[in-house]
Amino acid sequence: MSIEVVFGRHLRKFREGKGLSQEELAFRSNLDRTYISLLERGKRRPTINTIFALAKSLDAAPSDMIKMVELELATDITGREP
Amino acid sequence: MSIEVVFGRHLRKFREGKGLSQEELAFRSNLDRTYISLLERGKRRPTINTIFALAKSLDAAPSDMIKMVELELATDITGREP
């Protein structure tokens, strides 16, 4: 599974956990509404600054969001070298 | 202090701690030699994929590199709202 897809899924979880719409999250993070949608579907790769902005809007630590991606990628069985 | 400058400084620390040259790190991460230099000087903002690639080359967890940036930004006295 690619990094951006995993990140997108966790971004969505965080957002829904906060009860925010994509539009509200976009507004808080000074990002475009449609871009949040692209991120959640794994169609874009956020820069470090964007990650920090999103995390702040979600009252989360950027490192925690990254850690979740990291852990899911580590436990992902697909595409491991034999 | 900006996110990218802080990240750049920590990237350099990690790299020097591993005893790697910019060129070696670039090769391991499939990035350009000059781009590593730009990153370390805070002239570029890496995407999440680039962060993961760099971390892997440095035998570090991406979330740990982010956490160091996070902590330094949190303890940075400059530009805090009164």
Next chain:
DNA sequence: CTTTTTTTATGACTATAGTCCGTAGACCAT
């Protein structure tokens, strides 16, 4: 059902991440 809110999708666009060429300076050894 109808209405409203939310999300997906497209296409055209601007800003910037990341590449690739080179040059110059610093440092360390011959």
Next chain:
DNA sequence: ATGGTCTACGGACTATAGTCATAAAAAAAG
């Protein structure tokens, strides 16, 4: 001096992050 290794920096370039306007599908809600 000269050669090697390393990093800073330049400009020109390609790829993609992120914006904007809009339409339409999907979900909630009434």
